[in-house]
Amino acid sequence: MSTQLTADDVRHLRTGAHFLACAIDPTAIHVYTDMVLRAMEHQSLELTTVDELASDDLVVAVGMVTQGLFIADMPPVGDEFLGCIKAMEASLGRRVRAIYPLAAANINGMIPLMVGLQSTLPVIDSDPMGRVFPLISQTTLNIGQVPISPIAMMGVTGERALVEANNPQRAETLVRALVTELGGWAATAMYPCTAAQLKAHGVHGSVSRMIRIGQIQDAETSVERKFLMLAELLDATRVARARVSHIEGLSRPTDLGLPAQPSSVTLEDESTGQIIRLEIQNEILLVLVDGAIAAAVPDMVTLLNSEHGTVVTLDDVRVGNVVDVLTYPAAAQWYSQAGLDLAEPTAFGIPLRHPRRSHA
Structure with missing residues (x-):
């Protein structure tokens, strides 16, 4: 309509x-x-x-x-x-x-x-x-x-x-x-x-999903209420609320056409002691929690300011920031065999298969 x-x-x-x-x-x-x-x-x-x-x-x-x-x-x-x-x-x-x-x-x-x-x-x-x-x-x-x-x-x-x-x-x-x-x-x-x-x-x-996300994000309500609405809309999970402890650029080579300088961000969940690692190449490709895969491309990942619930742009991430790490699934097509061939971590030069690969 x-x-x-x-x-x-x-x-x-x-x-x-x-x-x-x-x-x-x-x-x-x-x-x-x-x-x-x-x-x-x-x-x-x-x-x-x-x-x-x-x-x-x-x-x-x-x-x-x-x-x-x-x-x-x-x-x-x-x-x-x-x-x-x-x-x-x-x-x-x-x-x-x-x-x-x-x-x-x-x-x-x-x-x-x-x-x-x-x-x-x-x-x-x-x-x-x-x-x-x-x-x-x-x-x-x-x-x-x-x-x-x-x-x-x-x-x-x-x-x-x-x-x-x-x-x-x-x-x-x-x-x-x-x-x-x-x-x-x-x-x-x-x-x-x-x-x-x-x-x-x-x-x-x-397109209408972007509008609905914006309605939630722009609303005058609590951070926790926004998260609950996003969780319902996107099937989102909060992996951790963690403090950035280290940021590094990597020398990992990228194939022609991948317009990014790879980088990595390490965070610590101060309530659980868990170590969170983000692998980044334009977008966040991989989220590891104590070395275990919590999300991997094509899964989607967003960082939110823990105090205000606003999006944290990757270029603005600084040591000491406390962020909520949200993950949510991509469209179903991406979890097919052909979809994972195009968009799982190996397609970005990271030698890891997506956890859903065995079930695709």
Whole structure:
């Protein structure tokens, strides 16, 4: 069922997008939020379900791909995504009928709202990740063997590219190289598919889930009450309330296309004495409690300020901080054999299998 989003919905979505991605470019997401709110003063914004579309309607994912440049350092002019959609339509010879977020978290959770307002296309309450992953090949559409290309790109300087590659990993390599050449970020449109394909292989309700998370986080209520509501919504578990004791950068190598410097955070639960270790590469990939796996990618992890219940961005973690470590499951597709092949720790260069591997 289609709904008209309000200004409050947009603000809550921003909060939810931050919650689902502890690593975030806060300036960029606020810039996009302000752009959306200003545009909404003059027109409405429609959030629709995939069921509202005709089964053969063409839909595409829109999102920003970055490689070493904060979006706020070189802000978009504003027409980049419209250019990508037009290039996609020219390549396929068909009109795009709706758009959906490349990832339902971080800046890419917010971008489709702006693109929807610019293009007057409805935004679908679905995405192909249900969270955020660093690679464009790490999607449930890839699991479902939905083609990733053509991929339309427009960079910092207005230069454009169209990538046609059948293999998602090869597409990943080409896109990353082009993003670097295009100036450090690129607006993209990719995974063109029918509404029926998105319905079969996407993660649904992911945009409205960001809004609901934001409603909980933004509410004037106690930290404990917020946690209880989040636990019910997300099936979240509080692994520990612990104090950061050590932060280190690691020399662990990363494969091409994994845009991160690996790091590790050690915490101590002062009530139990347990030692918590977080392995980080853009997102938190692994949570160990006294050496045992408490959560592993694709499981999701969020750090909250223990006093205020607000999200702790990874770049802001400091020795002495006391944080709540929350874990919650990803979309069901990620726990299939094919999903774990794409997104368990080994896919990030950590030689550990996900605990659910034997049951997948």
